[in-house]
Amino acid sequence: MATNESDSNHAHRESARANARFSGGGKVLLVGVAVLLLAVSVAHWMYNRWTHVYLDDARIDGEVMTVSSRVSGWVTELPVIEGDRVKKGQLLARVDERDSILQREVLVAKLRAIENQMEAVKAQTGQVDEETLGKYQSETNRLAAAEAEVASLAVQLKQARYDYERAEELAKAKWVSPQALERARSAYHQVQESHRKAQAEVAAVRGTLAAAGGSRRQLKVMGHQLSVLAHQAEEIRAEIRRRDIDIADRTIVSPAEGRVVMTFVRQGEHVSPGQRILMFHDPDEIWVEANVKETEVRLLKPGMKAEVRVDAYPGKVYEGEVFRVGRTATSKFALLPDPNPSGNFTKITQRLPVRISLAKKDLALRPGMMVEVSIAIRNN
Numbered sequence: 022m023a024t025n026e027s028d029s030n031h032a033h034r035e036s037a038r039a040n041a042r043f044s045g046g047g048k049v050l051l052v053g054v055a056v057l058l059l060a061v062s063v064a065h066w067m068y069n070r071w072t073h074v075y076l077d078d079a080r081i082d083g084e085v086m087t088v089s090s091r092v093s094g095w096v097t098e099l100p101v102i103e104g105d106r107v108k109k110g111q112l113l114a115r116v117d118e119r120d121s122i123l124q125r126e127v128l129v130a131k132l133r134a135i136e137n138q139m140e141a142v143k144a145q146t147g148q149v150d151e152e153t154l155g156k157y158q159s160e161t162n163r164l165a166a167a168e169a170e171v172a173s174l175a176v177q178l179k180q181a182r183y184d185y186e187r188a189e190e191l192a193k194a195k196w197v198s199p200q201a202l203e204r205a206r207s208a209y210h211q212v213q214e215s216h217r218k219a220q221a222e223v224a225a226v227r228g229t230l231a232a233a234g235g236s237r238r239q240l241k242v243m244g245h246q247l248s249v250l251a252h253q254a255e256e257i258r259a260e261i262r263r264r265d266i267d268i269a270d271r272t273i274v275s276p277a278e279g280r281v282v283m284t285f286v287r288q289g290e291h292v293s294p295g296q297r298i299l300m301f302h303d304p305d306e307i308w309v310e311a312n313v314k315e316t317e318v319r320l321l322k323p324g325m326k327a328e329v330r331v332d333a334y335p336g337k338v339y340e341g342e343v344f345r346v347g348r349t350a351t352s353k354f355a356l357l358p359d360p361n362p363s364g365n366f367t368k369i370t371q372r373l374p375v376r377i378s379l380a381k382k383d384l385a386l387r388p389g390m391m392v393e394v395s396i397a398i399r400n401n
Contacts, residue, residue, distance in 0.1 A: 074320055076394040078372065079311030081331070083388040085282065085302045090292045091270040092116055099288045099298075107275045107301060114286075114298050116271040125264040132257045139250045146243040171223055174216040178209075185209040279303040282388070304384050309341060311394050312372035320398045321346050327377050327396045331386065340380040343396060347374035 098115035101107060188205035192198075279301040286298055309329055313321060321343055329339040377394060379386075 074313065074317050074396045074398055076311040076313055076375070076396070079309055079329075079377075079392045079394045081307055081386050081388050081390040081392060082310035082376075083302045083304075083307040085300055085388060086276070086279070087300050088113055088273060088275075088298050090114075090116060090273065090296050090298055091294055092267055093293045094118075094120075094271065094291070096286055096288050096290050096292060096298075099284070099286065101281050101284070101299070103281055103283055105281045107279060107281060109275055109278050111275045112272065113275055114273040116273070116292065118268050118271040121264055121268045121271065125261060125268065128257055128261045128264060132254060132261065135250055135254045135257065139247060139254070142243055142247050142250065146247070149239055149243070168223055171216065171219040174212060174219050178212045178216045181205075181209040181212040273298065275301070277303060302388060304386075305382050307382065307386055307388065308344065308379060309377040309392055309394060311375045311377060311392075313346075313375050315371045315373060318346065318373050318375075321375060321396060325396050325398060327394055329377065329379065330393045330395075332391045332393070334385065339383070339386075341377040341394070342380065343375060344378040345376040347376075349373070 094116040096114055097117050098112065101111075101113055107113065185205045185208070188202045192202040280303075281299055281301045284299040286292055286296070292298065309327075323343050323345060325343040327341040327343060329341050331337060331339070377396075
């Protein structure tokens with residue numbers, strides 16, 4: 022019995038020693054495996070840091086357009102809300118246009134009145150022209166004939182005076198008879214009377230011609246009146262065109278295809294020129310805007326491949342490409358730049374903007390979403 026118990030105790034002690042040796046070796050093995058995994062992880066992390074630039078200061082961006090009102094008035098229609106997809110030319114809002122339409126109708130009525138007045142002046146001008154033109158030409162011809170008659174009679178009068186004076190001298194010398202002297206005197210007086218009548222006719226025709234010329238001068242006055250009316254009509258037409266633009270501006274349509282992201286007014290509210298009505302963007306035109314440290318910007322250049330991970334969709338990776346690397350640090354555009362006065366200077370690593378285009382557009386991506394970017398810099 023004693024021998025059996027001794028053998029049993031010895032076996033238990035050997036088993037305990039074996040378990041202790043195995044337990045110690047297992048711990049060493051586990052520690053070795055853990056160290057190996059840690060080394061692999063560190064090596065992988067260092068390799069990735071050597072071959073990639075990681076950016077966590079990045080977000081989805083896009084061309085967000087603001088639609089504003091060019092006129093003032095009450096919003097009568099606002100058929101879209103946030104999230105609506107709109108097409109180019111689709112109605113976004115309408116501002117009350119009743120007053121503008123009424124003002125346009127008043128201007129149109131004024132224009133018609135001026136056009137009617139112009140037609141009346143044109144008709145009167147034509148009538149005066151027709152009535153005075155024939156008379157003016159006739160009196161002009163009469164004046165020319167009367168002046169020619171006066172000129173002819175002046176020659177005859179000169180000859181008759183010469184004949185009469187010569188007859189008087191010859192009669193004194195008893196070379197001609199008294200009858201011949203009387204005939205010369207009578208001829209002279211007849212030509213003299215005819216000459217006076219011709220001069221009176223010229224004066225009368227000139228008076229009639231002056232009156233006809235006065236009537237013709239009315240045409241210039243009427244022409245000036247037409248010119249004034251034409252300028253007034255053109256001013257009203259310009260005002261009508263301005264009203265047409267004002268009416269057109271009260272119907273606000275989408276300048277491009279996109280999706281409404283925010284509205285700033287409601288139907289029934291009053292808007293002023295330049296006031297924002299809504300904002301929208303094109304979901305197909307989005308990219309990633311990231312900020313890279315100035316110490317890493319030298320490693321980047323356009324064309325490098327990138328992977329984009331969106332915080333909103335864990336596990337989903339988007340392929341991208343560096344499109345543009347900024348030339349100026351973002352701090353230069355700060356609203357309150359730090360002047361860094363002497364004695365109070367803290368050096369801060371600056372960042373420059375980097376734009377990354379996405380190979381595949383996804384409607385689930387929206388401007389403002391935060392992302393993380395990994396840019397391969399060694400295998401490009």
